[in-house]
Amino acid sequence: MADAKVIPFGEEPRARRKARRAGRGGRGTALAPVPEARTEHPPAAPPPPRPRSLDERIAGGLAFLRRRITGDYEVDDFGYDEELTDQVLMSLLRPFAEKYFRVEVKGIENIPADGGALVVANHSGTLPLDGLMLQVAVHDNHPAQRHLRLLAADLVFVLPVINELARKAGHTLACAEDAQRLLERGEIVGVMPEGFKGIGKPFADRYKLQRFGRGGFVSTALKAGVPIVPCSIVGAEEIYPMIGNAKTLARVLGLPYFPITPTFPWLGPLGAVPLPTKWTIQFGEPIPTDGYPPEAADDPMLMFNLTDQVRETIQHTLYKLLVQRRSVFF
Amino acid sequence: MGLILGKVVLVTGVARQLGGRFVRRIQRDPDVDRVIGVDAVAPEHHLGGAEFLRADIRHPAIARVLAETGVDTVIHMDINGTPLGKRGGRTSVKETNVIGTMQLLGACQKAPNVERVVIKSSTSVYGSAPRDPAVFTETTTPKSLPSGGFAKDIVEVEGYVRGFARRRPDVAVCILRFANILGPCADSPLAEYFSLPVLPTVLGYDPRLQFVHEDDALDVLRIAAAAPRRGTLNSGTFNIAGDGVLLLSQTSRRLGRPTLPLFLPTVTWAGTALRSVGITDFSPEQIRLLTHGRVVETTQMRETLGFHPKYTTAEAFAEFARSRGPGLLPPESLARTVDRLAGVLTARRTPAQ
Numbered sequence: 001m002a003d004a005k006v007i008p009f010g011e012e013p014r015a016r017r018k019a020r021r022a023g024r025g026g027r028g029t030a031l032a033p034v035p036e037a038r039t040e041h042p043p044a045a046p047p048p049p050r051p052r053s054l055d056e057r058i059a060g061g062l063a064f065l066r067r068r069i070t071g072d073y074e075v076d077d078f079g080y081d082e083e084l085t086d087q088v089l090m091s092l093l094r095p096f097a098e099k100y101f102r103v104e105v106k107g108i109e110n111i112p113a114d115g116g117a118l119v120v121a122n123h124s125g126t127l128p129l130d131g132l133m134l135q136v137a138v139h140d141n142h143p144a145q146r147h148l149r150l151l152a153a154d155l156v157f158v159l160p161v162i163n164e165l166a167r168k169a170g171h172t173l174a175c176a177e178d179a180q181r182l183l184e185r186g187e188i189v190g191v192m193p194e195g196f197k198g199i200g201k202p203f204a205d206r207y208k209l210q211r212f213g214r215g216g217f218v219s220t221a222l223k224a225g226v227p228i229v230p231c232s233i234v235g236a237e238e239i240y241p242m243i244g245n246a247k248t249l250a251r252v253l254g255l256p257y258f259p260i261t262p263t264f265p266w267l268g269p270l271g272a273v274p275l276p277t278k279w280t281i282q283f284g285e286p287i288p289t290d291g292y293p294p295e296a297a298d299d300p301m302l303m304f305n306l307t308d309q310v311r312e313t314i315q316h317t318l319y320k321l322l323v324q325r326r327s328v329f330f
Numbered sequence: 331m332g333l334i335l336g337k338v339v340l341v342t343g344v345a346r347q348l349g350g351r352f353v354r355r356i357q358r359d360p361d362v363d364r365v366i367g368v369d370a371v372a373p374e375h376h377l378g379g380a381e382f383l384r385a386d387i388r389h390p391a392i393a394r395v396l397a398e399t400g401v402d403t404v405i406h407m408d409i410n411g412t413p414l415g416k417r418g419g420r421t422s423v424k425e426t427n428v429i430g431t432m433q434l435l436g437a438c439q440k441a442p443n444v445e446r447v448v449i450k451s452s453t454s455v456y457g458s459a460p461r462d463p464a465v466f467t468e469t470t471t472p473k474s475l476p477s478g479g480f481a482k483d484i485v486e487v488e489g490y491v492r493g494f495a496r497r498r499p500d501v502a503v504c505i506l507r508f509a510n511i512l513g514p515c516a517d518s519p520l521a522e523y524f525s526l527p528v529l530p531t532v533l534g535y536d537p538r539l540q541f542v543h544e545d546d547a548l549d550v551l552r553i554a555a556a557a558p559r560r561g562t563l564n565s566g567t568f569n570i571a572g573d574g575v576l577l578l579s580q581t582s583r584r585l586g587r588p589t590l591p592l593f594l595p596t597v598t599w600a601g602t603a604l605r606s607v608g609i610t611d612f613s614p615e616q617i618r619l620l621t622h623g624r625v626v627e628t629t630q631m632r633e634t635l636g637f638h639p640k641y642t643t644a645e646a647f648a649e650f651a652r653s654r655g656p657g658l659l660p661p662e663s664l665a666r667t668v669d670r671l672a673g674v675l676t677a678r679r680t681p682a683q
Contacts, residue, residue: 055676058672058675058676059672059676062668062671062672062675065668066664066665066668066669068583069583069661069664069665069668070583070584070661070662070664070665071579071580071581071582071583071584071661072584072661073580074574075538075575075576075577075580076575077464077465077538077574077575077625078464078465078538078625079464079536079538079575079577079623081577154460154461157460157461157622158460158461159534160532160533160534160535160594161533161534162534163460163534163535164534164535164536167536167538168536172464173460173461173462173463173464175463177463177464177465177467177470178463178464178465181464181465
């Protein structure tokens with residue numbers, strides 16, 4: 001695929017990027033989406049966040065507490081607890097996205113304002129923090145505040161506590177049935193087809209996309225007729241530089257890999273603190289899938305071609321972002 | 331046999347509450363001429379004028395009953411997870427479920443009058459595992475088949491039913507896979523569990539549960555027992571569940587019963603201990619359900635069977651909670667406490683400003 005299709009974007013001069021970063025820095029505590037986009041979708045957008053008085057916050061907090069302790073809230077078929085996610089889980093993750101990793105989001109307009117879409121991203125970082133940051137990035141930057149429904153490995157749903165939180169945050173098992181059901185309901189579904197091969201790869205292989213599974217995500221998107229949005233995440237590779245893999249220990253613990261980084265496990269829990277790298281999340285132009293006939297999902301050649309197209313797009317965007325990056329940490 | 335004008339319905343498992351209610355219900359149906367209730371023990375409740383035949387479906391005598399009475403519709407409800415009353419253990423339950431179904435289906439195969447067979451199955455047939463898709467459809471094959479207990483009985487029962495349907499293609503066979511049936515007089519293991527003052531849960535897991543109200547269960551059994559209405563089809567396999575999902579944590583809060591999170595090995599051990607003492611039937615598959623949960627899709631029920639439940643999962647649970655009375659931490663008083671706290675806080679802040 002030497003002549004792979006590369007979609008150009010992010011070709012701004014450095015001065016403008018700097019100016020925008022300065023503008024972002026001045027944003028302060030407000031988490032507001034872009035204002036002009038909000039006027040485009042007045043019904044979907046929530047009321048503009050103005051600084052709430054302490055009374056209002058106490059009242060809001062007590063109303064939330066009242067609903068929680070009496071069980072008066074709703075979850076969907078997948079166990080997704082929207083209220084808990086918005087009020088608690090997102091608030092816990094947001095400081096990481098905004099202050100710690102300083103996630104810069106580009107091309108959010110490539111995620112449709114309504115209807116389903118499949119966001120396909122690269123996977124890295126030893127622990128799946130990239131998925132969580134992606135979820136926060138989509139929710140906080142999208143004008144319609146869309147929720148990203150991530151597809152997670154089965155290991156997530158075996159582990160206690162983790163499975164409970166994952167389900168409540170809207171994640172579900174990465175299988176064709178669940179993905180298709182979510183897409184047909186018009187949700188934004190996030191998938192990282194590299195799986196453990198991507199997240200558990202050694203530091204030397206950083207930003208080299210691994211095999212994209214069997215490309216099942218393409219046929220799922222095709223069956224649901226939703227666009228595929230390629231997404232490239234830069235910065236997650238360096239949070240835990242994995243210099244070794246204790247395979248025997250991993251096998252004993254039943255894990256796909258056991259990471260050894262310069263700090264972990266030598267410094268104990270302190271070694272599990274991720275490095276504060278500077279992240280960029282770039283959403284690429286959506287690849288439409290609704291133009292294919294229904295039997296196209298059973299055509300392996302077409303699936304391979306589309307998978308390669310998505311993969312090449314993400315890989316090229318990764319290289320482009322890496323060239324633009326000034327430093328790993330700033 | 332040409333003298334038989336109306337329908338003759340045979341219902342098994344009428345000594346249970348649900349079976350008894352179903353017999354009373356279908357007895358009032360104008361299309362039904364005769365209702366015969368069958369069980370191994372005499373029911374404690376009345377059957378609304380229906381005939382009761384004391385017969386054990388595990389014995390071949392059931393074939394004679396079918397032949398002599400000219401039954402045309404068989405409603406097999408004697409498939410249960412728990413023994414009736416205190417007598418009988420798991421062995422006799424399993425025998426009634428599996429051998430009873432075999433005998434009954436054998437008898438149906440020999441009875442030329444039989445036109446319709448309805449099986450009260452359960453969504454337990456899907457098991458509960460973390461590696462399964464979040465929502466089961468009728469065609470989903472579970473990743474790990476249930477290894478034992480009621481769930482395995484159900485798998486075997488459904489296997490025999492499918493075999494019967496192949497051998498008697500002229501008989502309309504309907505398998506209704508019910509989610510957990512709850513209601514004022516439900517006697518399922520889950521209803522027992524929700525009656526405990528403190529609910530033991532598995533630490534770090536919050537299963538998704540679905541419920542069907544008893545009234546809805548009776549309604550859908552009636553739809554399956556009658557001729558299909560226009561535009562619907564009532565033979566095949568259908569998941570039956572109320573709309574929506576409740577998490578176990580939500581159910582405990584709505585019931586007002588505190589939870590006691592335990593480590594999974596502790597729960598398994600405690601379940602075995604409690605079972606051997608005979609306090610509650612906390613079977614391994616019950617523990618799996620309360621660990622990983624189970625949700626089924628009900629599109630077929632709506633679109634093919636044409637059944638729309640009156641109660642959602644949450645409403646069915648609310649009805650059940652009302653019938654059980656308040657727990658240790660009633661949600662109303664918790665809500666009142668929060669309201670009072672809000673009142674105190676606002677009252678204290680208002681003069682300060």
